[in-house]
Amino acid sequence: MNQLRKQFPVWGTIVDVDCAxxxxxxxxxxxAMESVIKFCEDVDRDFSTYKSGSWVxxxxxxxxxxxxxxxxxxxxxxxxxxxxxxxxxxxxxxAVDGGFDPSGLVKxxxxxxxxxxxxxxxxxxxxxxxxxxxxxxxxxxxxxGVVKPWPIGVVNPNNxxxxxxxxxxxxxxxxxSGTYERGAHIVDPHTGMIAIGAKSxxxxxxxxxxxxxxxTAVMVGGTDSAKWFGQPELAGYQLxxxxxxxxxxxxx
Amino acid sequence: MKxxxxxxxxxxxxxxxxxxxxxxxxxxxxxxxxAGGAAMGSTGSTSTAAASSxxxxxxxxxxxxxxxxxxxxxxxxxxxxxKATAAASASATxxxxxxATPTAAATTAAAAPAAKNGTFTGPAxxxxxxxxxxxxxVQNGKIVxxxxxxxxxxxNDRYTQMAVPILKQQTLAAQSANIKGASxxxxxxxxxxxxxxxALADAGL
Numbered sequence: 001m002n003q004l005r006k007q008f009p010v011w012g013t014i015v016d017v018d019c020a021x022x023x024x025x026x027x028x029x030x031x032a033m034e035s036v037i038k039f040c041e042d043v044d045r046d047f048s049t050y051k052s053g054s055w056v057x058x059x060x061x062x063x064x065x066x067x068x069x070x071x072x073x074x075x076x077x078x079x080x081x082x083x084x085x086x087x088x089x090x091x092x093x094x095a096v097d098g099g100f101d102p103s104g105l106v107k108x109x110x111x112x113x114x115x116x117x118x119x120x121x122x123x124x125x126x127x128x129x130x131x132x133x134x135x136x137x138x139x140x141x142x143x144x145g146v147v148k149p150w151p152i153g154v155v156n157p158n159n160x161x162x163x164x165x166x167x168x169x170x171x172x173x174x175x176x177s178g179t180y181e182r183g184a185h186i187v188d189p190h191t192g193m194i195a196i197g198a199k200s201x202x203x204x205x206x207x208x209x210x211x212x213x214x215x216t217a218v219m220v221g222g223t224d225s226a227k228w229f230g231q232p233e234l235a236g237y238q239l240x241x242x243x244x245x246x247x248x249x250x251x252x
Numbered sequence: 253m254k255x256x257x258x259x260x261x262x263x264x265x266x267x268x269x270x271x272x273x274x275x276x277x278x279x280x281x282x283x284x285x286x287a288g289g290a291a292m293g294s295t296g297s298t299s300t301a302a303a304s305s306x307x308x309x310x311x312x313x314x315x316x317x318x319x320x321x322x323x324x325x326x327x328x329x330x331x332x333x334x335k336a337t338a339a340a341s342a343s344a345t346x347x348x349x350x351x352a353t354p355t356a357a358a359t360t361a362a363a364a365p366a367a368k369n370g371t372f373t374g375p376a377x378x379x380x381x382x383x384x385x386x387x388x389x390v391q392n393g394k395i396v397x398x399x400x401x402x403x404x405x406x407x408n409d410r411y412t413q414m415a416v417p418i419l420k421q422q423t424l425a426a427q428s429a430n431i432k433g434a435s436x437x438x439x440x441x442x443x444x445x446x447x448x449x450x451a452l453a454d455a456g457l
Contacts, residue, residue, distance in 0.1 A: 016433075132436045140432055155436030166431055176435040202435060 001141060004029040010040045011048070011107070013131035017114060020141060024122035032121035036114045036128075043110045046073055049101055060099035076102050076109060076209075083213035088228040091217035108175045108212025111135035115208075133175040135208045157200040157242055164249070165202075165240055173208035177201050177215035197222025198241045205237035214239070226252060373401060374451035388451045 003020040017036055019029060048054045055073045058064045066077050080093045080102050093102045107130045114128045115135040126137040127150055136150045149170040153163030157178050167174055178200035201218035203211040214234070218225045218241055229239055229252050239252040369390055376385040387401045 127433055129433050132434070134433055134435055136433075150433060151431045152433045152435055153431035155434050157436075163431060163434065167435075174435045178436065200436075 002026045002029055004033055006033055006037070008037055008040070010037075011044050011131070015040055015111075015114075015131065016127075016129040017118070018127040018129075019118045019123040020125040021123045023124075028121060029118075029123060032118050032123065035121075036117055039114060039117065040110060043072070043106065046070060047076070047102060047106050049098070049103060056100065056102065060101070062099075076106060079109065079209050080105055080213070082233075083210065083217070086210075086228065086231060086233045087214060087217035087221070087225070090221040090225065090228070091213045104177070104216035105209050105213040107131065107133045108135075108173060108208035108210070110208075112173060112208035133173070133208060133212050134169075135173045136169045137171055139170040154200075154202045154240060164242070167204050167238075169204065172204065172206050173211045174202065174204045175208065175211035175215045177212075177219045197224070197244075199244045200242040201225075202240040203237060204240075205234070210234075210237070223250060368455055370455070372451040372454040374454075386451050388455060390455045 001020055001022050002024060003018075004026065005016070005018040007014055007016045009015075017033065019032070021029060024032075044054075045051065046055045049056055049060070051057060055064065055069045059066065059069065059073075066074060069077070077100075080091075080100075083091045083105060084093070091104060093104065094100055111128045111130040111133050112135045114130075115126045115137050118126045118128075119137050124138045125140050125147070126135075127140070128135045132155075134150075134152060136152070139147045139149050142148055149168035152167050152169055152174050154165040154167070154174075154176060156162040156164045197220050198218055201215045203214040203218070205211050205214075210233075214229075214237065218229075218239060221228075222243070223241070225239070225241070228234075229237070240249065241251070242249045369392065371387060371389045374386040374388075385401045
């Protein structure tokens with residue numbers, strides 16, 4: 001079993017990639033990892049709202065139209081529109097000060113892309129952790145050679161030394177959004193105010209972009225999110241929300 | 253005279269008010285050591301193959317009371333500093349040698365037959381806007397306490413330093429960090445995880 005794990009700084013945070021294969025050589029895993037890192041750097045270059053030359057920054061300033069952007073940017077734009085629709089407007093990258101800001105979806109989307117790149121290269125067991133938004137493929141192999149689902153803990157927003165819940169995920173994604181790390185950075189598109197729906201929201205499901213966006217949306221909508229979370233598009237998705245003031249949590 | 257009395261009274265009252273609002277101690281840990289803006293160490297790209305664990309290390313600038321050392325060969329050179337009492341851990345220099353990868357950590361755990369009792373401080377992990385360092389207390393093989401001895405400073409203080417027992421019924425003790433990954437809001441989740449891994453390895457958990 002060849003295993004390769006790398007952490008690299010990108011997007012102002014750190015991405016942690018772990019992959020293993022019984023058939024792919026160490027050199028091939030290395031090459032795949034290089035592609036993943038390159039991809040993440042490209043995502044930063046294209047999507048960063050902090051880089052004035054990025055496509056997203058130019059979109060925000062109205063210098064380019066979405067049709068003129070590269071395929072990845074158009075894809076994310078379309079996914080944002082879907083996420084906005086599914087969440088009944090609670091996730092709205094167009095309602096942000098300064099214009100279109102897909103940051104609430106890009107990390108989850110990119111984590112999926114990275115994971116799929118490694119799977120395409122032949123890795124059977126993959127975990128991509130884009131600073132709390134994870135994409136998982138094929139479970140992991142334990143000390144006895146048994147393949148098990150990845151056990152992924154949800155961090156307690158009140159005490160990060162603890163996990164409050166563990167999800168077992170073989171293939172899929174998990175994303176957590178919260179105000180406890182970077183301060184309040186999510187805006188309620190309906191009011192323009194800081195989102196106060198939840199202290200932390202975790203969504204588990206098939207697609208990383210959807211998990212990421214829905215976690216952001218639940219931060220806005222709080223328990224009201226139950227109204228739209230039952231939609232067919234979110235069949236198979238799970239939600240774990242931690243309320244702001246009481247010591248309570250809820251899940252769907 | 254009247255005016256002098258008023259001034260005197262006002263001064264005493266003001267002083268009383270100032271004393272009354274002395275900032276509360278936010279954390280339960282006695283050894284909180286916020287490292288200002290000092291970067292404690294920088295995690296570079298770490299690459300690990302299954303057989304050879306080569307770890308990029310960087311020696312660590314420190315504050316007066318906390319030293320974190322990253323070992324180039326985690327397993328071979330691992331040494332755990334066990335602190336018998338809480339008092340000792342609050343005052344003594346905390347030295348933690350850690351393994352940089354879960355793979356290495358698991359190896360160590362397997363080699364250690366039983367978990368030790370005591371307090372174990374993980375490595376200081378530098379994240380974007382500060383340093384995270386985890387301290388766990390182990391009794392009878394179970395983690396009974398886990399606190400951040402360092403957390404990023406700034407406006408997130410009240411979040412990062414609140415060690416309130418919340419979500420009681422759902423909170424799994426940190427030994428359930430039998431997890432292979434953590435999902436949380438950005439940035440220090442990574443630092444939390446890395447530091448906790450080191451502390452768990454030292455404790456033989």
